[in-house]
Amino acid sequence: MCGIVAYIGKRSAYPVIVKGLKRLEYRGYDSAGIALLNEDLNIYKKQGKVAQLEEFTIGKDLSGSIGIGHTRWATHGEPCDKNAHPHRSSNGKLAMIHNGIIENYTQLKGELLKKGYEFESDTDTEVLLKFIEDIQKNNQCPLEEAVRIALKRVVGAYVIILLDKDNPDTLIAARKGSPLVIGIGKGEHFLASDASPIIEYTKEVVYVNDYELAIVKADELILKNLGNEKVTPFIQKLDMELAAIEKGGYDHFMLKEINEQPDTIHDCLRGRLDAQHFNIRMAGIDKNIDKLINAQRIMIVACGTSWHAGLVAEYIIEDLCRIPVEVEYASEFRYRNPVIHPGDVIIAISQSGETADTMVAIEKAKEQGAVILGIVNQVGSSIARISDAGAYTHAGPEIGVASTKAFTAQLAVLTMVAMKIAESKGTLNSDKFKHLVQELNAIPEKVPAILAKSNELKALAEKYKDARDFLFLGRGLNFPVALEGALKLKEISYIHAEGYPAAEMKHGPIALVDENLPVVFVATKDAYYEKIVSNIQEIKARKGKVIAIVSEGDDVITKMVDDYFEVPEADETVAPMLSVIPLQLLAYYVGVAKGLDVDKPRNLAKSVTVE
Template sequence: MCGIVGYVGARNATEVLIEGLRMLEYRGYDSAGISVFNNNTVKTVKSLGKIDRLEQKLEEIGPLPATCGIGHTRWATHGMPSDINAHPHATEKVSVVHNGIIENYLEIRKELMDKGISFVSQTDTESLARLIDSLYDGDPVAAIRGALARVKGAYALGMVFYDKKDVIYAVRKDNPLIVAQSEDAGEFFIASDIPAVLAYTKRYYVLEEGEIAVLAKGGVTFIAPDGSLLQKPLLTAAFTLEQAQKGGYEHFMLKEIYEQPKALQNTITPRVKNGLPNFSSDNVPDELLKNAKAIHITACGTAMHAGLVGKSVMERLARVPVNVDIASEFRYRDPLVNEGDLVIIISQSGETADTLAALRLAKNKGAKTLAIVNVVGSSIAREADCVVYTHAGVEIAVASTKAYMVQLSVLHLLAVRLGLLKGMIDEAEGKRLVSLLGAVGETLEQMLSDTSLVQAAAQHIVQAPDIFFIGRGRDYYLSMEGALKLKEISYIHCEAYAAGELKHGTLSLITDGVPVIALAVEPKLFEKTISNIKEVKARGAYVVAVLSKGVMLDDQTADTSIHLPECDEFTQPFLTAAILQLLAYYTAKGKGLDIDKPRNLAKSVTVE
């Protein structure tokens, strides 16, 4: 997830772009840059680091008189954060800023290089910029349409062509982009989100998929995908700057929960070729997976919980032993890791201190290491033998939601690939599972459209001093994540227990009115779990049951039932996780707490 801004008008374009990028920095902050029309040419300035670094660079260069330009703040997906990989990407004819992922960029890059065209960056965006350049013969719209006809993926683009002074071209597919204009229609803007322009105007147009906008000092023109001109309604934003940064959501955590379908699409789609998982674009060789004698997963907190679900799926599909360790325990217990083993390291930030130490220990023991991280160029990404980047984008809330979800998706893809390589599943089954995984985002989106039952359940537990989560198999692993989410933002004491362990001590804690969140989604373990639910209900618990679609429980078994939508066993964890995230969110909201910044916690733990 990156931030795009563009401006054409009478103001100092550099100042407008910098201010707009600051408002979008929550969308990405590893590098930033601008391209502006200056002295009959286009000047591009970009820098590694936050907006302040870019400003310092601009001050060193000196004044850049300009009234039109584009800017970008980056969350890296292809290529480490650096000055060269920062946007805009400028060629001899065009400068481009991009939010999204070009899935077939390597194919385009090779084709252009075979024609003698040189590349300077590691990014997918440069492939698109040079493709547009190669097709440009004086008609920007034709070049844009020709290039996008070749492109697979998601994008929001802002472009300036050097021979079209003070004109900005914009287009989008799947990723957001708005066009805004000042009250007197003398200034025009493009932006990923409306916060970038609220200092100047609340009036904006929504750019629909495939539509091209042409912004000039005289006005804005909209072109439909078929080439015809469009008239679009001018809307007025009715929210504050803070509300706008949160996309209209009350908290960043809720916004990020609703961003999960898109994050899943961005993470899964680039790793599917011919209907099967393919990690060649991540430079993860099949031999690394196929030759693994044993697999060890190590992580902290939420990432470790994702690893537990991944263990379950890998062992089921590939029949290979998988151990999961909390990173802080792994490094101190002298783990039995040998040459030929594969250690999978999971971290949202890529800087988690204990996880980084576990990675180094694994390498010292001769194991191969595979990192699953969200931040390109992070310490863990640099030191691992191979890395798979999750494309969750920036996560502002301390409580992780979409990072966990995309970690699950990568682990599921790895499990299918392992199953194929180990000969435990055939190609037909692999395609079936990948197809289910590809559709989970859409199912999740539908489920998120109505959260009334979850909100009602939260009302019943909001004043509880203690809450217990129970489940079996993967449901137990999901219970662990549900309990963590709830305790970290609601400050209610929560514990997760394997349902089969209730009689070994935990039942003594169940008294009248104590809430128990019972997950009974695993089909093979359903009857056993129901018996455990009846045990806590008989001792007075208030039971909230999370169930598969169509499963009905009477009020002697559960007080509240929340049903997943129709889904396969393979993708149930994604939907269950979202329900537990929402339950935690609405419980904390009911208590009036600072949900995005819970006490005593930080987003990235970089010390032991």
């Protein structure tokens, strides 16, 4: 959840690191800091934004061509200057940044306190640093060896990077469960949580694996495992452009990413969906098609928005493939000792590909013989590498914390997976398959019609921005869309919002309905249409304010409700990719109307790499 950046080479390290930290601000954080090594080891850190760190460092010694930087999202200890990273060792020679959580830090801290160590912060990071320092002192060993010994005792997740005053030409880094990418330049190296701080300088990168240690010099990169055996770095080319992580004239990344969806859905389908010949080609699915069509059960594990995508997929897979599907929160799945049989298929969905709970969930399932399919956006991510097969969503970098384009890309991939399995299994007749191919292929062309009417949603946002609560309702495939709409509004506007199946409204939530409660119905034309009309009448009978997302040309619901927004007609299987977009825009405009930072909502992080 934190952001880390480090540099070693010929440039001045400070501007490279600060710019990198700004590129990582989307991940969510509450303090920032930097350590630079020159004649001395200088550490500067400050609660607040990177801009406040920059202001704090005015007039300070910022020289040096090696350094480490960090943005912290508080876990152990409140957000404040002393708890910000980097931390310094007791002897003053080491500085360290850390992303992750050390679960046994209390035990380690107790041991160190008995030895006379004092602590300036409340963090688990300072404990790990001084544990490494203690090992180095007692064993009279190089820092690299001390790190290796320490990490064999550590329980938890981490990426750590250390500066050593005694070795001013070397960075030491290690990872387990949190991402680390190393950019390779000419006589320089760049280290970061993801590729966004790196693409400005190089497109050649190495993704460090779990339990690997990196010894990084300006002109040399050595990877080793914790057994001190050298590992050959696998160099990859970044498929990313600098423009993809810049606003491109939009006021916010979130608005840019919502407006990118015609392109991102098209990119997701391109090379896979052949509408001319009515064919779907997905290499990872094709290679494992026998396992998929013979699966007795499919389990989908995910968190947040990705979990909602999984709920949509549950409806589609069960309908088209006739395979039972269970959708699990990864955070619950990992702890509840689930029954998994060899041959069960686990679909793991994650925008970042680094979601900690999802990682642990699929590791456990894989140990029990399950087949793992990863649906991720980030190339080279941990989930992508641990999966047996899967598909990238090709949505491009998503900087806004609230996921938008990644969600619709996930739906596109999951729909193709379901159609591919159903076609191969024989549970989807040829005419229906061809129809769905055409319907899915048309989605990117229909999205601009929604975006062109965004001012209607801006007006709705102004009208309802002062509401204290919202209720989002839908049935069938529109139920997960309602959940996603409620989540977006909560994330961006801080308005309390609930998503419910419309039929469940009578089992509790209807008690909340009065003339002050806006109720958003996702009510596009589908098999549940007549039922949803009845549910709207129930709300109107209790004087609730109804906003409806309807199909173009609807002449029934539009006459019943207070406000409505039309989306192009589409087969109900693919309609969620359209009906969710006005909900994204509504949340965005409400947040803007309330004067909030919609790209970086409070307390949230983009990549949740801790529990």
